[in-house]
Amino acid sequence: SQQGEEDPQALSIQEGENATMNCSYKTSINNLQWYRQNSGRGLVHLILIRSNEREKHSGRLRVTLDTSKKSSSLLITASRAADTASYFCATVVTGGGNKLTFGTGTQLKVEL
Amino acid sequence: GAGVSQTPSNKVTEKGKYVELRCDPISGHTALYWYRQSLGQGPEFLIYFQGTGAADDSGLPNDRFFAVRPEGSVSTLKIQRTERGDSAVYLCASSLLTGRTDTQYFGPGTRLTVL
Numbered sequence: 001s002q003q004g005e006e007d008p009q010a011l012s013i014q015e016g017e018n019a020t021m022n023c024s025y026k027t028s029i030n031n032l033q034w035y036r037q038n039s040g041r042g043l044v045h046l047i048l049i050r051s052n053e054r055e056k057h058s059g060r061l062r063v064t065l066d067t068s069k070k071s072s073s074l075l076i077t078a079s080r081a082a083d084t085a086s087y088f089c090a091t092v093v094t095g096g097g098n099k100l101t102f103g104t105g106t107q108l109k110v111e112l
Numbered sequence: 113g114a115g116v117s118q119t120p121s122n123k124v125t126e127k128g129k130y131v132e133l134r135c136d137p138i139s140g141h142t143a144l145y146w147y148r149q150s151l152g153q154g155p156e157f158l159i160y161f162q163g164t165g166a167a168d169d170s171g172l173p174n175d176r177f178f179a180v181r182p183e184g185s186v187s188t189l190k191i192q193r194t195e196r197g198d199s200a201v202y203l204c205a206s207s208l209l210t211g212r213t214d215t216q217y218f219g220p221g222t223r224l225t226v227l
Contacts, residue, residue, distance in 0.1 A: 035218075041201065043155070043218040088154050097168050098143060098207070098214055102154030 006089060006103040014111055019076040021106040023089030024069075030092040032065055033100065034074050037086045046074075046087075051094075079110045114138070116219035118204050124225045125194055133189045133222045137206030144187050145216060146179055147203040155203055161187060162209065194226045 007022045025032070031050045035043040049056045049065045049072070056063045062075040076083055086107050090100040117136045125131050137144050143162055147155035157171040161181045169179075176194075181187040191198055201223050205216040 033215075042220040043203065043205075045215050045217070048215065090154075097160065098209065098216075099145065099157045099160050099168060099171070100147075100155070100216060101157065102147075105154050 006106045008106060009104070010107045012109045012111065013079055015079060015081055017079055019079050019083070019108055019110070021074045021087050021108070023072045023074070023103050025091050025103070026070065028094040029067070030094055032072050033090045034063060035088045035090060037088065043088070081110050081112055084108060084110045116204055116206050116217055118219040118222050120222060121220065122223045124227065126227050127194060127196060129194050131191050131194055131224065133202050133224070135187045135189070135204030135219060137185065137187070137204070138217055141206035141208055143207045143209035143214065144181060145205040146187070146189050147205065149201045149203060149221070158189070196226050199224055199226045
């Protein structure tokens with residue numbers, strides 16, 4: 001079963017703009033991760049944020065985590081056409097071992 | 113180095129047939145995971161191996177699904193009496209299992225189509 005929802009389901013922006021995607025989840029977590037998927041195949045790990053962290057950066061990516069609201073956001077700054085992909089948040093649930101529970105995903109399209 | 117590989121990349125079969133999907137993890141990775149992704153959805157967990165043993169098989173949908181990892185490296189996901197609803201992309205991932213902040217590295221997936 002899916003852990004939660006991502007919002008928006010689809011997002012279309014112009015190259016150079018920022019893209020923000022949101023993720024909500026349902027249960028207590030150890031960490032939350034963001035993945036990118038091109039063309040419905042292999043997933044690429046982008047960034048991991050622990051439950052005791054509030055914000056993390058990696059290059060053009062910024063992730064925030066609000067455990068009181070059970071939500072996270074992924075910001076991609078200065079987007080490029082190559083950022084076009086589906087983005088998924090995934091949680092490692094407390095007491096759930098190391099398995100990932102994914103959200104429903106956001107389809108991002110960056111237009112030239 | 114080599115990443116996670118999965119074979120075949122595509123598999124078309126008929127309803128009722130048996131299929132095997134193979135996963136070669138990154139060398140030295142102790143943990144191996146199988147997920148299934150239906151069209152328009154996020155991946156869903158199936159089973160997780162630590163070494164040779166299945167540490168968590170709670171995601172397997174029914175007893176038609178079985179997975180093995182006999183030598184702690186390559187894993188095979190086996191589906192008996194396939195049904196049209198089994199059509200999906202089956203993803204494999206591996207990790208070093210150093211703790212709860214493990215990064216899982218995914219393979220390209222096997223797209224299974226049951227006619």
